[in-house]
Amino acid sequence: MRIGEKPEIARLPLFRDMDDAMRERVLSGSFLQVFPPQLTLFERGRQADFLHVLVDGLVELYVSGTGRDTTMKIVEPVTSFIVAAVMTDLPYLMSARTLTSSRVLLVPAALMREVIRKDTALMQATMHELALGYRDMVRALTDMKLRQSAERLANHLLEFSAQRGNAWDFELSGEKRVLASLLGMTPENLSRAFGTLKEQGVSVNGARVRIEDRAALAAFARPDPVPADR
Amino acid sequence: MRIGEKPEIARLPLFRDMDDAMRERVLSGSFLQVFPPQLTLFERGRQADFLHVLVDGLVELYVSGTGRDTTMKIVEPVTSFIVAAVMTDLPYLMSARTLTSSRVLLVPAALMREVIRKDTALMQATMHELALGYRDMVRALTDMKLRQSAERLANHLLEFSAQRGNAWDFELSGEKRVLASLLGMTPENLSRAFGTLKEQGVSVNGARVRIEDRAALAAFARPDPVPADR
DNA sequence: GCGCGCTTTTGATCTTGGTCAAACAGTCAG
DNA sequence: CTGACTGTTTGACCAAGATCAAAAGCGCGC
Structure with missing residues (x-):
């Protein structure tokens, strides 16, 4: 990838504490890509092939059920998303589309899983990220159920x-x-x-x-x- | 703790792959306790002091909002619960009560966090557990929103x-x-x-x-x- | 077996939020 | 500036689910 926003990405909670060489390995295997607005990044049900990090722009995570859609989360920069699907190597549960023109860092899922096994700090950060995501969802669900x-x-x-x-x-x-x-x-x-x-x-x-x-x-x-x- | 159900607990996905000595350390610092039905195990807002593992019985995770309650999850044995609050050292987002008489393994949160830092297999298992929990919640929320x-x-x-x-x-x-x-x-x-x-x-x-x-x-x-x- | 207390079911009514339709406002191309 | 397009707002109506009330089951102790 280009080095332009490396510092910004390296400062992310997810990547901040990991070994420098490992981080370099992850980032050099990744792509930073620009997407136009209203573009679908991935769809529910597909195998998770990339960890996504929104560097710039706005992304919507949504689920389209029978007829209607529902948006699950608005992702603002700089944040990683769909960590859970990547970590478990399971299909995406949500689809993602850009709302505005967006720059997204794409980290190959297999690379991510490989490095995570070796770098404890990255694993710990991922764990933390997942725990916060879980708590987010708990809040959203209670909100929905009793307000x-x-x-x-x-x-x-x-x-x-x-x-x-x-x-x-x-x-x-x-x-x-x-x-x-x-x-x-x-x-x-x-x-x-x-x-x-x-x-x-x-x-x-x-x-x-x-x-x-x-x-x-x-x-x-x-x-x-x-x-x-x- | 008593050794009676150790094999059962050691077989849990969460503890299965970890180092034997470390597992021994965790389990010997934990308590296995029996609770009567309808007993509150902990309440939302309190600092998470124990990782809970339901060995036997039935536990309800719920949130009591303004006036009404809503149950978030029925925990069946053998399952760990409220992993996220323990890992992040943040207050519980849900309360828990027993539905039937239940045996629960209580692992001190600080001990859990300490061992997790040293045992990569445990950390990986915890991460996996959190990811699955997250996906559970995503499903529950979409279910609520569009069915x-x-x-x-x-x-x-x-x-x-x-x-x-x-x-x-x-x-x-x-x-x-x-x-x-x-x-x-x-x-x-x-x-x-x-x-x-x-x-x-x-x-x-x-x-x-x-x-x-x-x-x-x-x-x-x-x-x-x-x-x-x- | 009987009666008390609790959960579940049924019925009637009300509230919240969804649907449909039309007016309105803002944006952009020509 | 004007007209087409899209998104937001307003209004009338409808439907899903909540609430309230009462009846029916069911379990349990005496």
Whole structure:
């Protein structure tokens, strides 16, 4: 691969602590590729052939069931994704597509598995990554099971804001339809959910969201008592 | 700990491949304890102090939100649980209670983390366990997001049957209310869901379920094209 | 065997969110 | 600037599932 973003990738939690020579081995066997928007990177059911690391852009992980799709996760840079399928050498459970033009590092799955067996630090980092991913999913599932749609949106906004240093005013990243799917509702319903949040001091204008009264929003959202992991 | 079930535990995927001396070290630092039914083993939000391995009995992992609870997973023997919280040294995201009288192996989290760092085979096994757990959760979430209740029940029955060697006639393990909560519906609705499945050749009598027409049930359930991992 | 307590089932009604349709807004090519 | 295209919003209606209430089963101790 090109050396341009090597430092950035080397700083990733996943690769940070590993042996330098090993890291060099992994990176030199990998490809950094640019994909246009709306391109499918891989599909559910296919054997996992590459570990993916999003370097730049925006990627959606989704599952298409009978008729409708649902988005499982929006991947932001710089993050590795579908670690589990690669590690277990099992078929992908989710499909992936780019939302915007994206640069992705592709690490051959077999290479990854081989190096992981030799480099303990990499294995430990992978383990940690998987554990955090698992906890993410546990949260998402409980959210889905015991909160209703407007609450889910409220929580999402609070977390999104927290990720951006508790900004009370920010832009939503993707399209609203994708957000709706992520939160497990229809676009129409997302619209209405924003409507009910207006009463809790949230104003929306296009993609721009402003949280006027954080306390009121939190009271409405009843956020998770266990704080987020990352 | 007592040596009675050591072979059984040593045969677990998690401990199987590790160094014998290390395994001895882990097990001798652990406790095997018997708990009565309906006892809370730990609660969400508390720091993870033990890796748990269910040796015998039945354990429910659940989350209690505002008012209602939801069960996340029914743990059957012999399985380790809450690996992620232990590995990351983060608070439990789920609570656990026994459903029946249960024997549980308690491995101190610090000991587990210490040994994992030294024993590569254990680390690899833990990583694998986490990856499978992650995939479990991905499945559960998609199930929740894009199937409706009767379909979820149908799929659950098919999978439960598959776990028991494709038995067409079997007993549900726990109470129906727990099953309902696991499938993300109310007990009333579970009852009605069984009703609609009657039309697809499923007959229920108490806890006894009989699948008369597997093909019809599968057609109704539209099962996941990606086969189960374990 | 009888009665108490609990789970499950059934029925009636209500709420949430989905569906369908149309208006509206923003973007971009010509 | 204008028109076509796409995405968002609004409104009317519908369906799945929750809630409430009551009846029916079932297990267990006395």
